[in-house]
Amino acid sequence: MFPLLAENLVVEFQGKHILGPINLKIEKGDLAVILGPNGSGKTSLLKALHGILKLKLGTVRWSCSKTESIGNQMFVFQTPIMLRRSVFENLTYPLLLRKIPTAEANHRATQWLDRIDLRSSMQVPATRISGGEKQKLALARALITEPEMLFLDEPCASLDGKTTFEIESLLQSCLADGTTIMMSTHDIGQAKRLAKNIYFLNKGALESIQSAETFFIKPLSQNASKFIAGDIVE
Amino acid sequence: MINLIKLITITAFLLCANLSFADSIKLAVTTSFNNSGLSDVLLPKIKSDTGLNIKLLVVGTGQALRLGAAGDVDAILVHSKRAEQKFVADGYGSHRREIMYNDFVIIGPRFDPANVSDAKSVVEALTLINKAATPFISRGDDSGTHKMEVKLWDLSDFNPENFGDWYKSVGAGMGASLNISASMGAYTISDRASWLNFKNKSELKILFADDELLFNQYSFIPINPNRHQHVQYKLAEELEKWLTSDTAKSAINSYEIDGQSLFKYNAKQE
Amino acid sequence: MNDLWNGVVQALILIYTFDSDLIEISLRSLQVTLSALVISCIIALPLAAVLTIKRFKFRRFMIALLNALMGLPPVVVGLLVYIVLSRSGPFGVLDLLYTTTAMIIAQTIIITPLITSIAHQSLRELWSEYHDLLISMNTSHKQRIKTLLWDARRALLTASLAGFGRAIGEVGAIMIVGGNIDNATRVLTTAIALETSKGDFALALALGFILILITISLNLGTHWLSKTESEGRW
Numbered sequence: 001m002f003p004l005l006a007e008n009l010v011v012e013f014q015g016k017h018i019l020g021p022i023n024l025k026i027e028k029g030d031l032a033v034i035l036g037p038n039g040s041g042k043t044s045l046l047k048a049l050h051g052i053l054k055l056k057l058g059t060v061r062w063s064c065s066k067t068e069s070i071g072n073q074m075f076v077f078q079t080p081i082m083l084r085r086s087v088f089e090n091l092t093y094p095l096l097l098r099k100i101p102t103a104e105a106n107h108r109a110t111q112w113l114d115r116i117d118l119r120s121s122m123q124v125p126a127t128r129i130s131g132g133e134k135q136k137l138a139l140a141r142a143l144i145t146e147p148e149m150l151f152l153d154e155p156c157a158s159l160d161g162k163t164t165f166e167i168e169s170l171l172q173s174c175l176a177d178g179t180t181i182m183m184s185t186h187d188i189g190q191a192k193r194l195a196k197n198i199y200f201l202n203k204g205a206l207e208s209i210q211s212a213e214t215f216f217i218k219p220l221s222q223n224a225s226k227f228i229a230g231d232i233v234e
Numbered sequence: 235m236i237n238l239i240k241l242i243t244i245t246a247f248l249l250c251a252n253l254s255f256a257d258s259i260k261l262a263v264t265t266s267f268n269n270s271g272l273s274d275v276l277l278p279k280i281k282s283d284t285g286l287n288i289k290l291l292v293v294g295t296g297q298a299l300r301l302g303a304a305g306d307v308d309a310i311l312v313h314s315k316r317a318e319q320k321f322v323a324d325g326y327g328s329h330r331r332e333i334m335y336n337d338f339v340i341i342g343p344r345f346d347p348a349n350v351s352d353a354k355s356v357v358e359a360l361t362l363i364n365k366a367a368t369p370f371i372s373r374g375d376d377s378g379t380h381k382m383e384v385k386l387w388d389l390s391d392f393n394p395e396n397f398g399d400w401y402k403s404v405g406a407g408m409g410a411s412l413n414i415s416a417s418m419g420a421y422t423i424s425d426r427a428s429w430l431n432f433k434n435k436s437e438l439k440i441l442f443a444d445d446e447l448l449f450n451q452y453s454f455i456p457i458n459p460n461r462h463q464h465v466q467y468k469l470a471e472e473l474e475k476w477l478t479s480d481t482a483k484s485a486i487n488s489y490e491i492d493g494q495s496l497f498k499y500n501a502k503q504e
Numbered sequence: 505m506n507d508l509w510n511g512v513v514q515a516l517i518l519i520y521t522f523d524s525d526l527i528e529i530s531l532r533s534l535q536v537t538l539s540a541l542v543i544s545c546i547i548a549l550p551l552a553a554v555l556t557i558k559r560f561k562f563r564r565f566m567i568a569l570l571n572a573l574m575g576l577p578p579v580v581v582g583l584l585v586y587i588v589l590s591r592s593g594p595f596g597v598l599d600l601l602y603t604t605t606a607m608i609i610a611q612t613i614i615i616t617p618l619i620t621s622i623a624h625q626s627l628r629e630l631w632s633e634y635h636d637l638l639i640s641m642n643t644s645h646k647q648r649i650k651t652l653l654w655d656a657r658r659a660l661l662t663a664s665l666a667g668f669g670r671a672i673g674e675v676g677a678i679m680i681v682g683g684n685i686d687n688a689t690r691v692l693t694t695a696i697a698l699e700t701s702k703g704d705f706a707l708a709l710a711l712g713f714i715l716i717l718i719t720i721s722l723n724l725g726t727h728w729l730s731k732t733e734s735e736g737r738w
Contacts, residue, residue, distance in 0.1 A: 052639050070642050081637040084630075084655045093651075094641060260602060269702055277686075289602060291683040292698075305591035306601055409701030416703075434703030462591060464599075 001064045001072060001148050002028035002180065004049065008058035011044050011204075019044050019204040021058060026182060028148075031175050033191045033212075034184040035224075036201035037233045042184035043078065043153050045201065049182065050075050050151050071098075073149040074142035078157055080134040082126040087118055090126045090137055094145050112140045116166070132163035139167060143174055150174070152183035156190065168194060188228060192216060200224045202233060258287045259469040260307040262298035264378055265407035267311060267452065270336070270427030270496055272489055279485055284476055286469060294407060296376035302326055302455065305462030309470040313378035313425075313452045327455035328467070333477050334486050334497045335451045338382055339429060340442040341412070342368075342421040350421065356445040357390040364392055367400040369420035371411050374403030378450070383423045386447060412438075425450055430491040452497075478503065511709025515717075518710055526711075530718065533691040536604050536678070537671040540611035545664055548616050552623035553649040556631045567624065573617035578610075582677025585610045589681065604689055606681040611674060615667035622666055626659035627652050661730060665723055672719055692718075 010020035348366035456470035682689035
């Protein structure tokens, strides 16, 4: 599947320019973090790379066939979208979609339930669990199909420390298992903890691509410096 | 999922299935025939004597003629001589067989504001009603009763088109018209049989009857098989045979409500 | 008021003595309406789902048309069906007039737009919730329809019950195409019309109370069976 190549990517919405032109390349095994202030276009970039947002210009290309790339990436939304079913049924859903036999689907779902510590709520309607639990569930649901690529849009935006820690641990472990991750955040600490590479986005422009270490020591973009320092970037 | 849909569809159609083993004949009759209660007496007798299962459609004479012309029924039993003769002449009906008659009566409020009960003829009665301009309910539905009413106004030298608000054309069957008359305390013309069987008489009563002109002939007309091949002509013939038999004669003549005989059998033997 | 009381008393007597005529016409009412309901749902629910998720040229027009068709006067439908099924009409050879099948056809035509419209409303809401997730998961149209129909089943049940209510109380259309033939096509509503026209208000009211009783029982029974109002369910 890799590398993922974006060339001259431009996104517009209702006539307004949102993103681009953007060029980037994601290699296998990366944990790429898109960092930037609110409104910089992080969500749009992720959706465009995932393929659920229409491009005005440019291309997004995987190094494999279309069918292979489509079935192997998952997206975790900023506000978790829960199916109006039980926690357990949410987990089995993506597996059943792929016609995986029920017994195996149930088995995998049970394993994941334990991993995210929601075994006791397995029959509870997913719409009724807490925000943090929903986000963990959404992540588990994305990972249960063992995707090669995982996109996350500000996954811990409204979560408490404990849940954030759990989610970050999950991400680290699936990175170790071979999943490539691209996520957005405006939390500098999270970027520091997780990122291998930082993509700094501001007002729709990709201002810098740097490895995590170099980014925090010597950011290439002035706005990035301001951002790291905690100033408001306009 | 597909299988479930198939199952449901099949069940649905089974639910719709109309299984009928006896010989069935569709007969359109007028509301006055049904409301008199005579059909409830005759139909079981017909069933046991001939095995015929009669599907009775109770509609106004106009609709009965229409259904007959369209071939949607196998025979009709109505009471409007001129319309019937035209029906046969136009080729829709094979022939017209008179079966029985009853009479029409003038119904009105007990206190009789127009003094109809003093009239010596139906023409005089209608003239009194017109003069008093008391509320009058007309069937207005092109039925046999309605046609009779219009004929009587005509014989009395009146044109209902020129009547004032007291004349109300309701466009409804006998029962519905009587209901309206009862609640308004209005005059109306009804066939005697329907009136006797009517259960909401309220303040109404018969105020005038027994004029020759109020004579009401019912006839049986099978639908012409040359016009509509599919009609059950043989069964209609069987039904006609029964209706003109002695069994029918005694059943019809002996049918009473409150000790009053309603219909008089007058079929001529051919 | 006397009639009302007589009506109640007669209703109780008819029920208590298991009056055979009453049972016959009640069962026939249910047969006709439930058959029409089943067929309508088979058409309406998938149609509502397709209208929700597929974008095609005349979609908005179709939705507006469906909403308008809800206002179809039943008696007009009856007249049109009569003309079509009449011996002098195009489908006369089928000999369907004055049968319960003709009544089922008429009622199906009357309630399908209603059920489709109501179902579409609910499905539209659900689809806006699920939209991003189901597209991200690369579901096929069929899978989306299945997911929506299943997850919205309680709302769809309400839509069906609305259709049922409309059909069971209908009298104009089935009078024309069924003919209110004793022992063949007489149902509760047409019997009520007949007894009213005969001036027998007490019997008409009795039948009316029984009709109301049947409708309420069915509604309550359905809700109880699907545990719509119990805790923990959405």
